[in-house]
Amino acid sequence: MAKTSLDKSKIKILLLEGIHQSAVDNLLNAGYTNIETLSTSLSEDELVEKIRDVHFIGLRSRTQLTERVFAAAERLTAVGCFCIGTNQVDLNAALERGIPVFNAPYSNTRSVAELVLAEAIMLLRGIPEKSTRAHQGGWLKSAKNAHEARGKTLGIIGYGSIGAQLSVLAESLGFDVLYYDVITKLAMGNARQVGSLEELLARADVVSLHVPDVPSTRWMIGRDQLALMKQTAIFINASRGTVVDIEALAEVLESGKLLGAAIDVFPVEPKGTNEEFVSPLRGKDNVILTPHIGGSTLEAQENIGIEVSEKLITYSDNGTTITSVNFPEVALPAHPDKHRLLHIHENVPGVMSEINKVLGDEGINISAQYLQTNSGVGYVVIDVDKAYGPKALEALKRVNHTLRLRVLYSESNFEA
Ligand SMILES: NC(=O)C1=CN([C@@H]2O[C@H](COP(=O)(O)OP(=O)(O)OC[C@H]3O[C@@H](n4cnc5c(N)ncnc54)[C@H](O)[C@@H]3O)[C@@H](O)[C@H]2O)C=CC1
Numbered sequence: 001m002a003k004t005s006l007d008k009s010k011i012k013i014l015l016l017e018g019i020h021q022s023a024v025d026n027l028l029n030a031g032y033t034n035i036e037t038l039s040t041s042l043s044e045d046e047l048v049e050k051i052r053d054v055h056f057i058g059l060r061s062r063t064q065l066t067e068r069v070f071a072a073a074e075r076l077t078a079v080g081c082f083c084i085g086t087n088q089v090d091l092n093a094a095l096e097r098g099i100p101v102f103n104a105p106y107s108n109t110r111s112v113a114e115l116v117l118a119e120a121i122m123l124l125r126g127i128p129e130k131s132t133r134a135h136q137g138g139w140l141k142s143a144k145n146a147h148e149a150r151g152k153t154l155g156i157i158g159y160g161s162i163g164a165q166l167s168v169l170a171e172s173l174g175f176d177v178l179y180y181d182v183i184t185k186l187a188m189g190n191a192r193q194v195g196s197l198e199e200l201l202a203r204a205d206v207v208s209l210h211v212p213d214v215p216s217t218r219w220m221i222g223r224d225q226l227a228l229m230k231q232t233a234i235f236i237n238a239s240r241g242t243v244v245d246i247e248a249l250a251e252v253l254e255s256g257k258l259l260g261a262a263i264d265v266f267p268v269e270p271k272g273t274n275e276e277f278v279s280p281l282r283g284k285d286n287v288i289l290t291p292h293i294g295g296s297t298l299e300a301q302e303n304i305g306i307e308v309s310e311k312l313i314t315y316s317d318n319g320t321t322i323t324s325v326n327f328p329e330v331a332l333p334a335h336p337d338k339h340r341l342l343h344i345h346e347n348v349p350g351v352m353s354e355i356n357k358v359l360g361d362e363g364i365n366i367s368a369q370y371l372q373t374n375s376g377v378g379y380v381v382i383d384v385d386k387a388y389g390p391k392a393l394e395a396l397k398r399v400n401h402t403l404r405l406r407v408l409y410s411e412s413n414f415e416a
């Protein structure tokens, strides 16, 4: 069923998982006053109930927006992932309903790179074990298995924003950097790309993963891959918990292989601070365990809050979808002296000619038209003189394959 937009003051925004106040401030400044914030994520059942009257939802990595949640989200207009990863959102379910999904692709890059570098140095020196012993009253003063970072080889798997940033920071400390990526990437500094994952695993003293959660990365590190690593290597994962077979890693560490590991992400993560964290890696004093906080710095969270809320505001205010991760990207100039109709439809042949026909049949003159499609949907934005707006809206409602219809720059009595 086609959906039309609402007056700004009626737009309901739900922000989950303790999204930074900067997002709330931004939304309030833009005139969006109906905002609910929660410090936790919600279960699927809770979301199905809660999302029915929500127009914009903001979340981080813990909230799962499944097909079932989207099916219940009758009014949902856009999704903001206040993070980099978007694997927690069923992007196709969103697309099929004409819902763009936005994220913050760079705002926490630096935070992750800094944490990984710090962990590499701590593990090269055996600090977790030495610190634990000192807390227990012990005194493990020894150079055994303690190394400088200088001259060691850092192997980065996934040379995107985080991998490349880590590469630059690591080289400045004296690491030799190798990286493996499925596509050819321009090297930062003196880093060198290797031809295979196997080669990287065999050559690196420190291995760090920075790939997204996609089918090709699911469980890409298991027993066979860990077996290729040096006996005294260090293993770090701050990407996604689905990338590493955690049981296999626990067994390898148990066997005495690997100097240590630092793991920030897990196949199953607690939904909130009160839920117990269960992992076969618990209790190992050469393993740093962190609760998915690679991107959790005040600097990153503030920037993410601003960046993603701006994307939601821009989409809500004028229809721009630039940087959406699932949606045709359209950059739109503001035309507040016109009525702007946003028509989202299934991308099948004939829809555009039908749109132009229904508008032509009504004698509606188009001031501007912007179209972009992807394999799933077509997104056409049509500006008309205000006199034509209501008639154009009615005409567009009749177009076959319409998924969603919104009106901007209109008086509230004209909006449905
Ligand atoms: N622990 C945390 O708090 C955080 C975790 N992340 C995770 O880190 C991931 C990476 O972030 P970015 O560097 O910004 O992403 P990005 O998209 O810039 O880079 C990912 C790189 O991985 C490569 N890649 C994809 N599949 C691969 C495969 N099978 N083998 C090797 N390389 C492959 C891509 O070609 C790309 O160069 C995010 O997708 C997210 O899941 C991101 C931020 C915070």
Ligand SMILES: O=C(O)CCC(=O)C(=O)O
Pocket: 060, 061, 062, 082, 083, 084, 085, 086, 108, 295, 296
């Ligand atoms: O801050 C979060 O909740 C998740 C960070 C993360 O994993 C990401 O940005 O992809």
